[in-house]
Amino acid sequence: MLPFKGQCLRFFLNQTANSIDDHSQAKYENLSESYKEFGGRIGEHNLRSSHENFSAMQDQRADAKGTFSTLEDGYNKDAILQPHDADIEHVIAAKDIYSSTLLKAGTTDKELLDAMNDSGNLIFTNSSVNRSKRDVPLGEFLENSVPHPDKPGVRVMTIKGEQYELNEEDCNAALEQAQKVLNQHKSSAAVEIGMTAVKSGATMAVQQVVGMIVVETIDIFMDEIKVFSKExxxxxxxxxxxxxxxxxxxxxxxxxxxxxxxxxxxxxxxxxxxxxxxxxxxxxxxxxxxxxxxxxxxxxxxxxxxxxxxxxxxxxxxxxxxxxxxxxxxxxxxxxxxxxxxxxxxxxxxxxxxxxxxxxxxxxxxxxxxxxxxxxxxxxxxxxxxxxxxxxxxxxxxxxxxxx
Known part of the structure; x- marks a missing residue:
């Protein structure tokens, strides 16, 4: 019966370890995925348009079209932005956010999408500016612009022959806000990683105590069975x-x-x-x-x-x-x-x-x-x-x- 006891003990320990692994699997399964693979797995539409914050801004733009009102351009608040010319812009590109190993290790898919589509990282801007910037960091994108000859603090971006004005102060404010909320998500991810490690250690420690009780009980019980069957x-x-x-x-x-x-x-x-x-x-x-x-x-x-x-x-x-x-x-x-x-x-x-x-x-x-x-x-x-x-x-x- 000794092999049976060893088999039972291994089964008990493995089941507990597996429960910890299963709990963490959702956070770790995307560590080896590229951004393209991640989008393919969860669906491209889920990266942006299906998120509640992104969807709310889509509704806001649709309402503005229906009432013939304007929207605020996050990169140039003094400009008039017509809703039919507006796109929803990720100040820090979703691809750039996804590249954070800390975020991927400390979040589930949903939590990672929340970081990408945080309301502090979303603004309205001209669709041409949005499509030209794409996944390029904002600071690097602004390097392609030139100072406005008559407006201090305003830069001019030429895109396909058309000129668009970007306010440096508004751009910096948008980037600062986006970086602030991203840091909050990274802090939460770091805490989650630490808590997962502590929880896993605590769970295994508790399991060890329970396992000791079970093993010692089994050991004595088996001795009694031997005595019972023979004497x-x-x-x-x-x-x-x-x-x-x-x-x-x-x-x-x-x-x-x-x-x-x-x-x-x-x-x-x-x-x-x-x-x-x-x-x-x-x-x-x-x-x-x-x-x-x-x-x-x-x-x-x-x-x-x-x-x-x-x-x-x-x-x-x-x-x-x-x-x-x-x-x-x-x-x-x-x-x-x-x-x-x-x-x-x-x-x-x-x-x-x-x-x-x-x-x-x-x-x-x-x-x-x-x-x-x-x-x-x-x-x-x-x-x-x-x-x-x-x-x-x-x-x-x-x-x-x-x-x-």
């Missing part, structure tokens, strides 16, 4: 009730001693989860003790049901049933081991749900402990049957025999 007597002078009582007391004593030896309480205090571990120390041992006390009944039930199942299968094989395999599968599905598995799993899961610390790992712990018990029951049944077969009563036809 436990169902029909000795003490009787079943007294034997079960002694087993329960022995388990409780050994579990308490083992938890003290492994300093589980000290680790719990370091993590601030004393209350959770207190519940765990109470619930997990009691669950296994409860299962241990029921193993005699489970073993006897398995012997009885196993015998009946064999008889039923033989009858089916010797019958004229056209669906023998299906009939046998129905019998096997209702065997005692299957019923025990469902019962034990429900009992363990219900017990774990009462302790928040353990409930975080409910499915993993339930799978391990129920698997342990279900594996133990058939082995115990074999030993019990072999050691006490002379005590059982078998019926053949109308004759009943019992050996002393």
């Amino acid at each position: 436990f007597k169902l029909f000795d002078e003490k009787g079943m009730v007294q034997n079960v009582k002694e087993t329960k007391e022995r388990l409780t004593q050994r579990l308490t001693q083992r938890f003290e030896e492994r300093q589980i309480w000290a680790k719990a205090k370091t993590l601030g989860i004393e209350a959770g571990v207190s519940g765990a120390l109470s619930v997990i041992p009691q669950i296994l003790i409860s299962m241990a006390t029921k193993i005699p009944a489970f073993a006897l039930g398995l012997i009885r049901e196993g015998t009946l199942s064999c008889v039923r299968c033989v009858r089916i094989m010797s019958s004229n049933d056209e669906n023998k395999l299906q009939s046998i599968s129905i019998i096997m599905a209702s065997t005692a081991s299957a019923v025990v598995g469902l019962y034990v799993g429900r009992v363990i899961s219900t017990g774990l749900a009462s302790v928040p610390l353990l409930n975080q790992f409910n499915s993993q712990i339930t799978a391990i402990l129920s698997g342990l018990v279900v594996t133990a029951v058939p082995l115990v049944a074999i030993y019990v049957f072999d050691q006490n077969k002379s005590k059982f009563t078998f019926a053949l036809g109308n004759k009943t025999t019992a050996e002393a």
Whole structure:
């Protein structure tokens, strides 16, 4: 049974690590993607037009067209910008924002799109200016302009033979605002990266404590199963009730001693989860003790049901049933081991749900402990049957025999 314990432990640890990986996967999956690949994966329209901030500005432009009003040009607020000449401009290009490894590592796709389309990074400007600038940084774009001969602080940009005026102060203000909101998103991403690291470490630390409890409990429980299968007597002078009582007391004593030896309480205090571990120390041992006390009944039930199942299968094989395999599968599905598995799993899961610390790992712990018990029951049944077969009563036809 030792390989089974190691397998269960690896399964428990892997499930917890996987949950952390799954939690972080959404933030890390775009680290190796180019901007073009990112757009292809989420849809080009989702990069801009479908975002709520971008969409709101589209509605604002449409309303301005309907009311024949003007819009404010973020690069030249003194100019008159007609809505049919206006485009929505990313002051810091979306592609440039996407190039930030910090943002990609600390955000999900949605959060990254929020950074690109933050209202502080969006302005209205002339469509020719917008299309000429494209993904070029604003400072580099302005280098292609010249000072206006008559207007201080105004630069003239020539695009396809047409001249457009850009106000240096307005451009700097727009860039400063865009950089401010981008820095806020980067700060949030940095905090998220740090919190993810702390949360992952804390989760693994808590998982380690819970894992220690489970492993130590399994270790002791397996020793008791060995003793039970080889030395436990169902029909000795003490009787079943007294034997079960002694087993329960022995388990409780050994579990308490083992938890003290492994300093589980000290680790719990370091993590601030004393209350959770207190519940765990109470619930997990009691669950296994409860299962241990029921193993005699489970073993006897398995012997009885196993015998009946064999008889039923033989009858089916010797019958004229056209669906023998299906009939046998129905019998096997209702065997005692299957019923025990469902019962034990429900009992363990219900017990774990009462302790928040353990409930975080409910499915993993339930799978391990129920698997342990279900594996133990058939082995115990074999030993019990072999050691006490002379005590059982078998019926053949109308004759009943019992050996002393």
